[in-house]
Amino acid sequence: MHLKYIEIHGFKSFPEKTKLSFEKEITAIVGPNGSGKSNISDAMRWVLGEQSTKSLRSGKMEDVIFGGTVKRNPMGYAEVTICLSNEDGRIEDFDEEITVTRKFYRSGESEYLLNGALVRLKDIRETFLNTGMSRDGYSVIEQGRVAEIVAAKNTDRRLIFEEASGIAKYRYRKTEAERKLQKANENIERLKDIFDELDIRIGPLKAQSEKAREFIKISERKKELEVTLYCDTIDRNRKLLFEQEDRIETAKGDYQNAESSLKEIEQATEENFRKISNIGEKITLKNEDIYRLSEEITQIEKEVATTESDLANTEKQIESLRTDIYDIEGSTSIITLKIDAKLNEIEEKKRELNGIDSDIEKMESELEKLSIEGDERNRQIDETEKELLALYSEDTEIKVSIATIESESRTLENRLNELKTNLPGYEKDYKVAADEMSKIEEFLKKLSIEKSEVLNTIEGHESLLSKRQEKLAEYEKQIDDLKSRISRIENKIHIFNEMEKNMEGFQSSVRTVVKAGRKGILRGIVGPVSSLIKIKHGCENAIEVALGAAMQNVIVKDETSAKEAISMLKSENAGRATFLPIDIIKPSNFDAVNVLELEGVVGIADRLVQCDEGIKDVVSNLLGRTVVAEDLNIASKVAKSMRHRYRVVTLDGQMINSGGSYTGGSSSKSSGIFGRRREADELKKELVKLSEEDVNIVSRYEKLKAETNELQANKTVYESELINVNSKILKAETEGKYYKTIVEQTKNIFSVSRIEMDNVLKEAGEHERILAKRKVELIEVRDRIKLIEENEASKKMADDSFSNEKIILSEKISDLKILRVRVSKDIENLEQMMKLMEEDSQRSIDRSRSAEDTSNNLIKLNEDRKEIIEGRKRDIESLRQNIVELKKEIENAVNERLEIEKNGTELREKQNRVSRDRENIAKEISRLEERKISLQKDFDSAVSKLWEDYELTKQQADLLTVKYESLTKLRQDVSTLRSRIRALGTVNLSSIEEYKEVSERHEFMKNQMDDVRKSMDQLNILIENLTVEMKEMFIDSFRKINDNFKRVFTEMFSGGSARLYLTDENDILESGIEIDAQPPGKIIKNLSSLSGGEQALVAITIFFSILKVNPAPFCILDEIDSSLDEVNVSRFSRYLTRFVNETQIIAITHRRGTMEVADVLYGVTMQEEGISKVLKLSLNEAKLAVHQD
Structure with missing residues (x-):
């Protein structure tokens, strides 16, 4: 058997899962101090x-x-697993591999697993007893443990020897047997106390x-006899009930037929009401249409009046434009006459020019x-003459030029004066x-804003009107619904009042007595119980059942x-009734x-009803021994707590009678007098x-x-205001177009005149310069x-006359040319x-045409x-004709509604x-x-008695009945x-069952005490056997360890004795174990005299032994x-290899x-x-690799 691997996860310094695998060879774990190898x-x-x-070098278990x-978060648990090879079967009842796992959570929870199965710590310890792997064993020896072997008390030192000798398991079994023996002693004392009792x-x-x-036996x-008596009563009452139910069913059939007729009448009435409502709605809609059409007529009339007003205004504008055209045509005629005069003047000048040319x-x-x-005569002076002629010609040319310039200057001056005269008029x-157009534009802006405001106001009004009309329709519907509901409720209340007045639901005898009391025939009649009490809301069913x-x-x-009262009922054969005298009832x-x-x-x-002070004792007598609970489960608990001495009823009408019997089932909420009265009160509310x-809705509606x-x-x-604004906008826009045309025309004339005036001034200045030159x-x-x-x-003196003539002629020609x-x-x-x-x-013609176009447009408009x-x-x-037709339709609808209302009156009479x-x-x-x-009460009373007394149903009771001579004999x-x-x-x-139970327990306790005494004897024998076996095993192993210790000590210390x-x-x-060690050349009386190294070596020697x-x-x-x-x-290391x-x-x-x-x-x-x-x-692999290298 050996350790195959250990896997550590989250334990101390090993947060990551770490697995160390081991072979049967010697393994060394090395590392610097603080590296975590001892972990x-x-x-x-x-x-x-x-x-x-403390042994784990921690302050608390959570510290493991x-x-x-700084870089890693703490973990929530620690887990360690070891795997052992069990090939040699050293630990019995286990497979070839044994895994042990321990988990510990930060919350304090702990888990132990053995081969994957959850086990107790006790199971782990028992498994490894006598293997050296237990808690007190020697499979894990640390430095401190070595020192403890030497320094410990002699009695504490023996634990490791017990583990080595193999008696740890037997000591554990002996301890368990002694514990069981102690527990058996305690049990027998407890059993004896119970037995004596x-x-x-x-x-x-x-x-x-x-x-x-x-x-x-008597019961x-x-x-048998009482069951027989109850069954007889039940059978007789059942027969009578069946007969009564037949009569009720017949009456209910008649009542149902009446109900059906009433429903049909109500449906017909509702249909009439619906028709009347529909006709009313139609009439309302028609009236609204008439109102709407009247409003539309008013609106159209206003539009017509506005349009006619605009028409008149436009006519005035047309007349004004015609006047302007007439004025323009007059000025154009004057200009035409001036042009004709100028044409005549030009023709005259042209004729004059032709004469001059001739x-x-x-x-x-x-x-x-x-x-x-004079060519011959003048040949001598040709040169002079030629020169003079050229000079004369130049003189003439200059004169003509000066005359021309002066003439042009005068023309320019005249034109300039004309332009100066006309420009202020054009500018004005x-x-x-422009001012008029600006005013019109400003006016149009104001009108546009005013129009937007009016439109917004109208839209707001339309939105509010729509919402309010919807709300009005909703109110009308609510009012109609409420009227209908109120009518139905009033009818129901009337029916309930009539039933209450006629005391429906009361026995005829009770009605007779109460009516006699009201008439004064009987004195001292207070009234029926149900009429004199008022029940707390929600408790009606419970009180009615009670x-x-x-x-x-x-x-x-x-x-x-x-x-x-009884005497009167008897004398009138008016039935029977129960009376409750106030002065007697307690x-x-x-x-x-x-x-x-x-x-x-x-x-x-x-306490759940209200009544006059004078009848409180009577009410207490009737209801004072009845408890009201919320439901049947609670009622059952309450009844048991009172040992079924009082009645308990539930809010839904179930009842547990005194004695324990149950009465219940389904019931109508309004089946009784209280239910009727409660329903009437609820209807009134x-x-x-x-x-x-x-009233509230009608008020809100109005x-x-x-x-x-x-x-x-x-x-x-x-x-109306919007129509007026639109009319003003149309008028202003027409005037604006007119003035815009005038502005453009005057602007063009003024601009052309200014340009012409500048040109004339410039040309006149040029003429002055040229004229001076x-x-x-x-x-x-x-x-x-x-x-x-x-x-x-002097040269020309002779030719003066000729020359003079020639000169005069030349001057004449010159003057003519000028x-x-x-x-x-x-x-x-x-x-x-x-x-x-x-x-x-x-331009005048254009203005006339523009005015004429504007006039034509206005005429067309x-x-x-x-x-x-x-x-x-x-x-x-057309709208007025529609109104007439709508009024006819309304008249027809009114006639139809009157006919339906007449039918409704007949239906109400029938109803x-x-x-x-x-x-x-x-x-x-x-x-x-x-x-x-x-x-039913008599029947239920018999059934209840049967159940209360014997918890039997009628079917079960029929099996227990006996024959009897007569009912009288049976009752006796x-x-x-x-x-x-x-x-x-x-x-x-x-006491019968109790006696039987006590007898059986008495016998059982006696047998139990005998069994415990036998088990105690067996435990004492087991303890004695274990003690003997432990002594033999410990002496044998201690002797062997001592022999080994002597031999190993000599080898480890190279001599000496121990x-x-x-x-x-x-x-x-129970004996302690002492160590006697004498290293070579030393006499030691106390182990503490040894050096630290010698003490460690002594402990190691014991460990090896x-x-x-x-x-x-x-x-x-x-x-x-x-x-x-x-x-x-x-x-030490050499010895390890052994x-x-x-x-x-x-x-x-x-x-x-x-x-x-x-x-x-x-x-x-x-x-x-x-x-x-x-x-x-692996050092062997490393050495092999070194040798190969």
Whole structure:
């Protein structure tokens, strides 16, 4: 057997699942201090059941769970699993592999698993007893444990020796046997106390049981006779009930027929009401249509009036435009006359120009002749003449140019004066038109805003009107529904009042007495019980069931009144009645007041009703011994708590009678007098509520209707205002178009005139400059001519006359040419002026055409308006015709409604007649029901008695009946038996069973005591045997360990002597164990005198000696070599190799010598702070790899 692996998860510094596998070789676990290698040995001790947190180097058990680091979160549990090979079958009843798992949660819960199955810690410990693997064994030896072996008391030291000797298992069994023996002693003392108590009770119980048997015998006979009596009563009443039910069914059939007729009448009435409502709705809709059409006519009339007003305004605009056209045509005519005058003037100038041209041509011809004649004479002065001629020509040209410029300047000046005169008028016209257009645009903006506001207001009114009309329709429907419901409820209340007035549901005898009391025939009649009490809401069914037939009992003032009433009933043969005299009836006494504190108890019945102070005792007598509970389960508990001494009824009418019998089933909520009265009260409350609701809704309806009418009127005002605004907008838009045309025209004329004026000014300035220049040139030319003429005067003296003639002719030609130029220029100026006049004329024509177009548009607009007016008038006529037709339809609907209402009157008369018939039938049914109730009460009373007394149904009771001579004899026998039972006095029926039970328990306890004594004897024998066997085994193993200790000590210390001995050989199983060790060359009296290393080596020697006697499957040595020097480490490690075949060695060490003998190394590191990691290295494989290299 050996350890195959250990798996650690969440234990101390191993948060990750870590598995260490082991072979039968020596394994060393190495690592620096603080790396967590000792946590592996702690995990092994923990999984094998170690409970001491001190041994596990922890403050509390929770500390074994990984607590987290800076980088890692803490875990919620710790888990360790070990797997053992059991191939050699050392541990019996297990397979070849044994796994042990221990889990511990941070919540404190713990689990142990053995081969995957949940087990107890006790099971784990028992499994590994005598294997060295138990909690006190030596399979895990740490450094502290080594020191304890030497330093411990001699009595504490023996635990490891007991484990090695194999008696631990026997000691465990002995301890268990002693514990059982102690428990047996305690049990026999307890059994003896019970036996003595039963022995005292058995005698009296025997006498009581015999008396009880006699009671049962008499009761059985009494039961047979009483059951027979009850069955006879039940059979007789059943027959009568069947007959009564037949009569009731017949009456109910008649009542049902009346109900059906009433339903048909109600349906017909509702149909009439529906038709009337529909006709009313139609009339309302028609009236609304008439109102709507009237409003539409009013609206159209307003539109027509507005359109006619617009038509008149437009006519005025057309007239104004015609006046403007006339004025424009007049000014155009004047311009045309001016143009004609200018044309005539131009023609005159052209004729003048033609005459000048003719004169020039003639004079030039004459001049040419003179020139030809004077060629010879003038040849000498040709040069001079030519020069003079050129100068004359230049002079003439300059004069003509000056005359032309002066003429053009005058024309320009005239045009400039004309433009200056006209421009202010154009500018004024433009500003006036622009101002008017701006005012119209501003006015249109205001009208647009006003229109939007009016439209929004109208839309808001329409939305509110729609909602309010919907709400009005909803109110009308609610009012109609409420009227219908109120009518139905009033009819029902009337029926209930009539039933109450006629005392329907009461026995005829009760009605007779009460009526006699009301008339004064009888005195002292207070009234029926049901009429004098008022029941708490919700308790009606319970009180009605509790009272039963007593509801119709008549309360009277005194005994005399009761006798008088009975006498009257008897004399008139009016039936029977029960009377309750106030001066005799006493209140009930209810002593089980503690039940009122129970959950689900409503109260005592008499406290759940209200009545006059004078009849409280009577009510208490009737209801004071009845408890009201919420349901049957609670009622059952209450009845049991009162030992069935009082009645208990539930809110739904189930009843547990005194004695324990149950009465119940289904019932109609309004079947009785209380139910009828309650229903009438509820209907009255509902009627008040509905009436208030009706008044409230009608008030809200009227208020909303008034608000709606006001809203409609406001909407009409705003619609009229909208028509007015639209009319203003149309008028303003027409005027705006007119003024826009005027602005554009005046703007164009003003702009053209300004441009022309600028051009004229510019041209006049240029003319002045040229004129000044030409005048300077003219002076220069004339000065030259004068100089030449003076120089040549002497030469030409002879030819003066000829020359003078020629000169005069030339001057004439020159003057004519100048005149010609001036006339040409005048013609040109006249043509220019005429062109401007033509343009003015054309502009006037354009203005006239624009005004004419606007006038034509307005005329067309008026024609359209006239057509619209005619169409709208036709619409008005059509709407008025529709109104007439609607009024005819309303008149027809009113006639139809009158006809339906007449039919409704006939239906109501029929309904009243059928209702009276139904009420008479209901009275008959009530009378029959009263008789049936009386019979049923007698029947139920017999059935209840049968159940209350014997818990028998009728079917069961029929099997127990006996034959009898007569009912009288039967009743006498029953009375005799009851007397015999009373004579027995108090009987304890449970004493029979109690006696039987006590007798059986008495015998059973006696047998039990005998059995316990036998088991105690067996346990004492077992303890003695175990003690003997333990002594033999311990002495044998102790001797072997001592021999081994002597031999191993010599080997480990290279000499010296040592022995183990018992401190008390007379008490081997409790004796302490002493160690005597003498290292070579030393005399030691006390082990504490040894050095730390020597003490450790002594402890190791004892450990090795034990392993030789009883090898453990594995042994984990946790740094037990840490205090040894190198020499002793070498001895220690060499000696370890001797146990390889018997024990698997796992050494946790950091000593080189121990590592050298290991076949496998596990390295434990802490690369991450607080987290242990494990690395494995096989030294044999490593050595082989080195040799191969």
